[in-house]
Amino acid sequence: MLCPPQPAEWLSGYIPDLPTPFNDQGGIDEAAFGRLCERQIAAGATALVVGETSGENSTLEPAEREQLVRIAVDVARHRVRIIAGAGSNATERAIIFTQAAEAAGADAVMSVVPYYNKPMPSGMAAHFRAIAAATTLPVILHDIPARTVRGLPDDTLIELARSPQFAGLRDGSGDIARLTRLRSHLPASFRLLTGDDTTSLAYLAADGDGCISSMSNVAPDLCAAIHRNVREGRLHQACELHRRLMPITTLLEREHPTALKFALALLGFMQPTTRLPIVQLDASAKAEVAQAIAGLADAAGSSGVVNHLFATPVIAMHNDLGAHRR
Numbered sequence: 001m002l003c004p005p006q007p008a009e010w011l012s013g014y015i016p017d018l019p020t021p022f023n024d025q026g027g028i029d030e031a032a033f034g035r036l037c038e039r040q041i042a043a044g045a046t047a048l049v050v051g052e053t054s055g056e057n058s059t060l061e062p063a064e065r066e067q068l069v070r071i072a073v074d075v076a077r078h079r080v081r082i083i084a085g086a087g088s089n090a091t092e093r094a095i096i097f098t099q100a101a102e103a104a105g106a107d108a109v110m111s112v113v114p115y116y117n118k119p120m121p122s123g124m125a126a127h128f129r130a131i132a133a134a135t136t137l138p139v140i141l142h143d144i145p146a147r148t149v150r151g152l153p154d155d156t157l158i159e160l161a162r163s164p165q166f167a168g169l170r171d172g173s174g175d176i177a178r179l180t181r182l183r184s185h186l187p188a189s190f191r192l193l194t195g196d197d198t199t200s201l202a203y204l205a206a207d208g209d210g211c212i213s214s215m216s217n218v219a220p221d222l223c224a225a226i227h228r229n230v231r232e233g234r235l236h237q238a239c240e241l242h243r244r245l246m247p248i249t250t251l252l253e254r255e256h257p258t259a260l261k262f263a264l265a266l267l268g269f270m271q272p273t274t275r276l277p278i279v280q281l282d283a284s285a286k287a288e289v290a291q292a293i294a295g296l297a298d299a300a301g302s303s304g305v306v307n308h309l310f311a312t313p314v315i316a317m318h319n320d321l322g323a324h325r326r
Helices: 030-042 062-076 091-104 121-133 154-160 176-183 200-205 220-231 235-254 258-266 283-303 313-325
Strands: 013-016 047-050 081-085 108-112 139-143 166-171 191-194 210-213
Touching: 013 047, 013 220, 030 047, 030 062, 047 062, 062 081, 062 091, 081 091, 091 108, 091 121, 108 121, 121 139, 121 154, 139 154, 154 176, 176 191, 176 200, 200 210, 200 220, 200 235, 210 220, 220 235, 235 258, 235 283, 258 283
Parallel strands: 013 210, 047 081, 081 108, 108 139, 139 166, 166 191, 191 210
Antiparallel strands: none
């Protein structure tokens, strides 16, 4: 586990929410997961999120959650921080996941607003405080009302953020105005990151700190270039890169995480295997993703962004799917 710098220094930019690769036997494909981690480190990521939304955390066994953290920690070798998904709608279970992540070497945990049971704001606060009291790790809050039904109210977030152990927010609300509402009420060290790739550029331009991203799994160099251009005041260039990402971003959002896994399979990094109730894309959706990935490879090359991380199977796979559709 890494020591300082504090989360404010590394909890920024595009941080990939890594998918969990499965092998033919249905277990975790450790080699493929290690490759995904190394690819992101080579692209300059400051942190990796494992076992969270893109990682199909709801289908993972507790031992598999720990397995993912240990693999990521071993691959990272202190080069980046490892953020472990450790959320649950049962507080005691979330504490167990959090403590297991800490024991496995994680540098921080991400804990989602309790889902399905719809706690009151005071219940949310008590839930997160109990988790924080059970670990020495920084806790990143995850607010995603589309999945949890009830969102984390601003007042509750501000109250929690008074404790330095709460390091930041992954905001999946899609409400960019919330960033402006919250900023002046939060400690300077508290990081605000969107969980929505579609609006990530607007969020960064509004002084957001970064994006916990699905898209950066596919195009880490382009995502890093967007963040760099925004920070250096080149908003036009950032907008152009973001525009080129939108076709594949829209497809990834539509059927997540199965479209992400298929895209990474096209790129040669993993099998597209999912666990029920998540199923594979149909032929039409696969062709759409293949077309978008092929176009993205061309766009990256023409933009002058380093593109060595795109694998060669993309165009061949796209041609095969196109022929199949015809």
